Amino acid sequence: MNRRRFLSTGAVGISAAAHALPFATDKPRRVGLIGCGWYGKCDLFRLIQVAPVEVVSLCDVDKRMLERAADLVAGRQKSGKKPRTYSDYRELLKQKDIDIVLIATPDHWHALPMIAAVQAGADVYVQKPISVDIAEGQAMLAAARKYKRVVQVGTQRRSTPHLIEARENIIKPGKLGKVALVEIYCYYHMRARGNPPDTAPPDYLDYEMWTGPAPMRPYNELVHPGRWRAFMEYGNGIVGDMCIHMLDMVRWMLDLGWPASVSSSGGILIDKASKANISDTQTATFDFGDLKVVWQHRTWGTAPDPQYPWGATLYGDKGTLKASVMSYDYTPVEKGAAAIHRDVKYELEEYPEDNTEERLEKHVAPAIRGHMRDFLAAIDARSKPVADIEQGHISTASCILANLSMKLGRTLAWDQAAGRIANDDQANRLLRRPYRQPWVHPEAGRV
Numbered sequence: 001m002n003r004r005r006f007l008s009t010g011a012v013g014i015s016a017a018a019h020a021l022p023f024a025t026d027k028p029r030r031v032g033l034i035g036c037g038w039y040g041k042c043d044l045f046r047l048i049q050v051a052p053v054e055v056v057s058l059c060d061v062d063k064r065m066l067e068r069a070a071d072l073v074a075g076r077q078k079s080g081k082k083p084r085t086y087s088d089y090r091e092l093l094k095q096k097d098i099d100i101v102l103i104a105t106p107d108h109w110h111a112l113p114m115i116a117a118v119q120a121g122a123d124v125y126v127q128k129p130i131s132v133d134i135a136e137g138q139a140m141l142a143a144a145r146k147y148k149r150v151v152q153v154g155t156q157r158r159s160t161p162h163l164i165e166a167r168e169n170i171i172k173p174g175k176l177g178k179v180a181l182v183e184i185y186c187y188y189h190m191r192a193r194g195n196p197p198d199t200a201p202p203d204y205l206d207y208e209m210w211t212g213p214a215p216m217r218p219y220n221e222l223v224h225p226g227r228w229r230a231f232m233e234y235g236n237g238i239v240g241d242m243c244i245h246m247l248d249m250v251r252w253m254l255d256l257g258w259p260a261s262v263s264s265s266g267g268i269l270i271d272k273a274s275k276a277n278i279s280d281t282q283t284a285t286f287d288f289g290d291l292k293v294v295w296q297h298r299t300w301g302t303a304p305d306p307q308y309p310w311g312a313t314l315y316g317d318k319g320t321l322k323a324s325v326m327s328y329d330y331t332p333v334e335k336g337a338a339a340i341h342r343d344v345k346y347e348l349e350e351y352p353e354d355n356t357e358e359r360l361e362k363h364v365a366p367a368i369r370g371h372m373r374d375f376l377a378a379i380d381a382r383s384k385p386v387a388d389i390e391q392g393h394i395s396t397a398s399c400i401l402a403n404l405s406m407k408l409g410r411t412l413a414w415d416q417a418a419g420r421i422a423n424d425d426q427a428n429r430l431l432r433r434p435y436r437q438p439w440v441h442p443e444a445g446r447v
Helices: 012-018 038-050 063-076 089-094 111-119 134-146 161-171 207-211 223-230 237-254 365-381 389-408
Strands: 030-034 054-059 084-086 100-103 123-126 151-153 179-186 261-267 281-287 292-298 310-316 319-323 327-332 340-343 412-415
Touching (some): 030 038, 038 365, 054 089, 063 084, 089 111, 100 111, 111 123, 151 365, 151 389, 161 340, 207 223, 237 281, 237 389, 261 389, 281 389, 389 412
Parallel strands (some): 100 123, 179 292
Antiparallel strands (some): 261 412, 281 292, 327 340
16 A cells, blocks of 8 residues: 555535535444555545545554544544544444445455455445455455445446546447457556565554465565555555456446456566566456457556556447546547547546645546445445446456466466356465465355
């Protein structure tokens, strides 16, 4: 988690009141946040902007981050109250007074808190990817259904205004024709570089709890705060971080389910000196029958199109659509037909506090607000949100399969009905990563 600090602003209370979403009940929903770093606060502050909620509890294993978040929340929410603080999510959930739980921990800490939260009766907003292994995701889906809770996944491309427009006005009317190939990609130089020495963890961080069920590594400044995604012990690399967004967006746009098979190749081809153990170069093919979705990332070199360093290109026989968090471009095949370009819509006048929130991705804030509104509407209707846990599981598991394919050096066929890789016992043993004691891996049959 990139643990960045945010600034408070006095204009927040006015803006939040002006743009709050009405609930089926007038009583403010009580909210708890598990993981108070960069995106945890980002998600929470967007929720405060659109709903009359009361943040009652915060949890983090970093004492300084936790106290900073508590002060900021007191300045952001209407009541001005400072939430309770916890270093253990189990203590937070034990209070039984939370309606909504936001989970924005590092990826290896998504499954256990999410399952515990739905067992405690809360509806959940969990960041993507939902899990670090496929068995975790299956257990999370099973728990959400068993306890009848609404679970929204933070794949907010599904709530990005200009991408919704592209789906509704370009794809659904058939302006692309038959789409047979989609390229998804990321060319950001985002892989951690350098090889700093291991050290003792800082005294304000409970590193034992931070590590949790993951393998215990010596503490390193690359881990916290900020660049834990450099290590496969805590996530699934750039595929698990960036590919999931674009794959999920394409699945949503084209109404796709599970890929029939996944193949991938790549590795550390350029930056061999870094302590990071995630790939710097990787290609993956998600096979949906007569549609292929091909991912590529490089953390070096230049992007083929500087306007689309992270995005998707959908190729149809009648037109092409390029889509990203910043814009979309539709180019028709027919000569003389009009091309269409749209840019992201900022909402800085409607939400002026976005201008002063430290390191906020201002272009993403409208999408998060839309995602929160959809989540809240699903809670009121007791229905599935746009990024329901099942959709998050499919997109997450597909990306995990890509990494397993690269590791094993072969294509993996997915048996959707069985929830297993077809005819590959060795690969199926990798669907469940070992948990470090005393933590116990969740299983779908036990939740």
